[in-house]
Amino acid sequence: MDSQKGLYIVLLALSTIAILACLVIDFDAWIVYAVAIFGIPLWILSLGLLTMAKPEPGDAEERVKEPFTGY
């Protein structure tokens, strides 16, 4: 498992725990707002970074030059 994947799993776990904690415990409103504002986008982004398909090793170089950079 590479370090990036590890980071994504940690971020996903942290955001999940924070959101679940706010669902179970009645924190002050400002804490819930802060968790929602940062936690929900972070949860979606980290989940997406884990679920997205990666290019094949042979194609990776070609992909990062694609597709509209114009250079």
Add this chain to the structure above:
Amino acid sequence: MNLMADILINVIIAFLAGSLLLGLHRKIMARVQKRPGPPIVQHLIHSLKFFFKETAIPKTVSKVFYIGIVFILALIWIVGVIAGPVAHDSLLILFGVYAVYKIVEHNSGSSSGSPYGKLSCVRAVLSAATELPLFAAIVFVYLVTGTMNIGEIITYQSVHGPLIFTIPLAALMFFMLIITKSPYSPFAITKDKVLVSGFETEHFGLLRGFMLFSESIAWYVMLWVFLTIFFGPLTAVGYLIGMIVITFITGFINATTPILSPNHSVMTQITIGAICFFGTILMIFTGVVA
């Protein structure tokens, strides 16, 4: 209800309703242009599908910024859901959301390293002409109701009737913002097809799916705010009908109107905004507005 549960439910409703409304928008545009068009659920399916698509980060991008800006786009629309449907808070927060959205458009383009994205980012500055009438509309709502708080504006309208009948020109200014932000708008100079997909050109795969998620929420929040501050207290059915009608109108306008060049777009927006602004002032000072 638990506050976090309330927020999550509203975010999910905003995403699902926004996605279906944008799908409907595309369907209406297609039918007006005598095409069958994609299914209404297509926008929703695309948003989810992109999360599993192959994603690579181009060499030319500023990596942290390139990903971070998509995160910020989602973040501001979560703020929009909280300030609007959840907390019925101040309109100024929503104006702040639009101000930051402009920065997102600008920086999404500039972080991509693509000439198309960069040109779109320059146009994002020009298209700030949209936010000026929005600010004027909010000021007029404040002058009439004496408050910026959405909850108090709803209460005001339940006593005095919908604001659309009191300050129709301010509502028209807000509606112009809705047209501008709708897909394939005549004023959508940042996503002009000569720029491929504008500031979104280099954001594909997962990041595009994330952007579609945010845009669905943005469309829902925008329609919700417009209906709430100009049409008074509405039931869930009222909101649904209102959102479908507005989506229908914008779809028809966008299907029949070609995209304007940047200078024409800005001048048209400023001209309509100025007419509505001075018209509303005239209405206030001549006593038409109580």
